Amino acid sequence: MKKLQKESSCQVTFSKRRNGLFKKASEICLLCGANIGIIVFSPKGKPFIFGHPNIETILDRYFSGSLAMDDYENDSATTETSLCFQELYDECEEALEKLKEEKKRIEHTKEAMKNKGEFWWDEAIDDNMGLEELEAYLKAIEELRNNAARKANESMMCDVVADSGGYFDFGIAADAFNFDHCPSQDFGAAGQL
Amino acid sequence: MKKLQKESSCQVTFSKRRNGLFKKASEICLLCGANIGIIVFSPKGKPFIFGHPNIETILDRYFSGSLAMDDYENDSATTETSLCFQELYDECEEALEKLKEEKKRIEHTKEAMKNKGEFWWDEAIDDNMGLEELEAYLKAIEELRNNAARKANESMMCDVVADSGGYFDFGIAADAFNFDHCPSQDFGAAGQL
DNA sequence: TGAACTATTGTTAGTGC
DNA sequence: AGCACTAACAATAGTTC
Numbered sequence: 001m002k003k004l005q006k007e008s009s010c011q012v013t014f015s016k017r018r019n020g021l022f023k024k025a026s027e028i029c030l031l032c033g034a035n036i037g038i039i040v041f042s043p044k045g046k047p048f049i050f051g052h053p054n055i056e057t058i059l060d061r062y063f064s065g066s067l068a069m070d071d072y073e074n075d076s077a078t079t080e081t082s083l084c085f086q087e088l089y090d091e092c093e094e095a096l097e098k099l100k101e102e103k104k105r106i107e108h109t110k111e112a113m114k115n116k117g118e119f120w121w122d123e124a125i126d127d128n129m130g131l132e133e134l135e136a137y138l139k140a141i142e143e144l145r146n147n148a149a150r151k152a153n154e155s156m157m158c159d160v161v162a163d164s165g166g167y168f169d170f171g172i173a174a175d176a177f178n179f180d181h182c183p184s185q186d187f188g189a190a191g192q193l
Numbered sequence: 194m195k196k197l198q199k200e201s202s203c204q205v206t207f208s209k210r211r212n213g214l215f216k217k218a219s220e221i222c223l224l225c226g227a228n229i230g231i232i233v234f235s236p237k238g239k240p241f242i243f244g245h246p247n248i249e250t251i252l253d254r255y256f257s258g259s260l261a262m263d264d265y266e267n268d269s270a271t272t273e274t275s276l277c278f279q280e281l282y283d284e285c286e287e288a289l290e291k292l293k294e295e296k297k298r299i300e301h302t303k304e305a306m307k308n309k310g311e312f313w314w315d316e317a318i319d320d321n322m323g324l325e326e327l328e329a330y331l332k333a334i335e336e337l338r339n340n341a342a343r344k345a346n347e348s349m350m351c352d353v354v355a356d357s358g359g360y361f362d363f364g365i366a367a368d369a370f371n372f373d374h375c376p377s378q379d380f381g382a383a384g385q386l
Numbered sequence: 387t388g389a390a391c392t393a394t395t396g397t398t399a400g401t402g403c
Numbered sequence: 404a405g406c407a408c409t410a411a412c413a414a415t416a417g418t419t420c
Binding site (some may be wrong): 001002004010011013014017018019020024025027028030032033034035036037038039040041042045047049058059061062065086094 | 194195196197204205206207210211213214217219220221223224225226227228229230231232233234235236240251252254255258269
Binding site for chain 2 (some may be wrong): 399
């Protein structure tokens, strides 16, 4: 499973699957009496909301639970926030990688030219992929930054954003989803109820 | 479709379908590059969270689109963890900056040589500081990375906890999802972009 | 866009462990 | 509660209009 390249089919798929998702959610609500809130941002950033009984109720409950939690697990920093942290960390890793690659590329090119006495641009044209790659990456991470930057200092729980685009290093296993390896922090034990 | 009466099968169904729901959501994220946050309260009130890239990001985006947010923002102060997070974010910003500078430098050099017909290494030696700077920066950020790595726990999915109850009548309408008759809000139409 | 159609694929309830 | 299995069922990609 991969990101759909074709814009049109991507949109169609998004629309269809979003409906499917909401339908599934409503079925769970009906069958089990669960309460569910879903917030979906389309690839273009348009939000779609599902909420039963309504989104505000869900968020209220979520936050009251989260706040109650703050005291409880103040020491273990590995909570929700660390999920953000991981995302950002991954981005940083990626950036690092790119920096290194680029650096190597430059040095290599430089070496090659010293030995061969060729001009830069002759080499560069053949070996221009690094730069293009870099450019694409810059675009991606810039988007990330733009989404994140505004709220970096003012937002609610953890203020930064990582993401979206083509990666998704989620362990989508072959057959079934393996949620097992996820740090399922059950803060239920501590929670209300 | 009706509420399941049998407690045990209700639980099982809830668990299975919740996994199904989260899987669907992750597929949408993967296929279309969407961002999705889901908060589920089980019949017993235990919360389960799905978020890509993470729930905070989704909520942040959601609230920034909504204007009635002030209450929540005040409640959750910036925690220690988010300060760490901010630092890492800042590092990322810096990395970005460096990437850009480096890229500009390379292009500039390239241009200059095209015009002057000089060899790479002649230019490069004069303008080698960027590379050395980069090297120093790499060392610094690598240290940061090593410090961060321990804390960072993977994944975007996690389970949390709280409570609930309620019903639902879902109207899958023609064009857009019509949640109007449901107690939920479709904020999509009014949303950003 | 969206709706209808359909072959294919994926999900799930019920079961036993 | 979780895992494996499977018949019955539902969702969907890719079309059409």
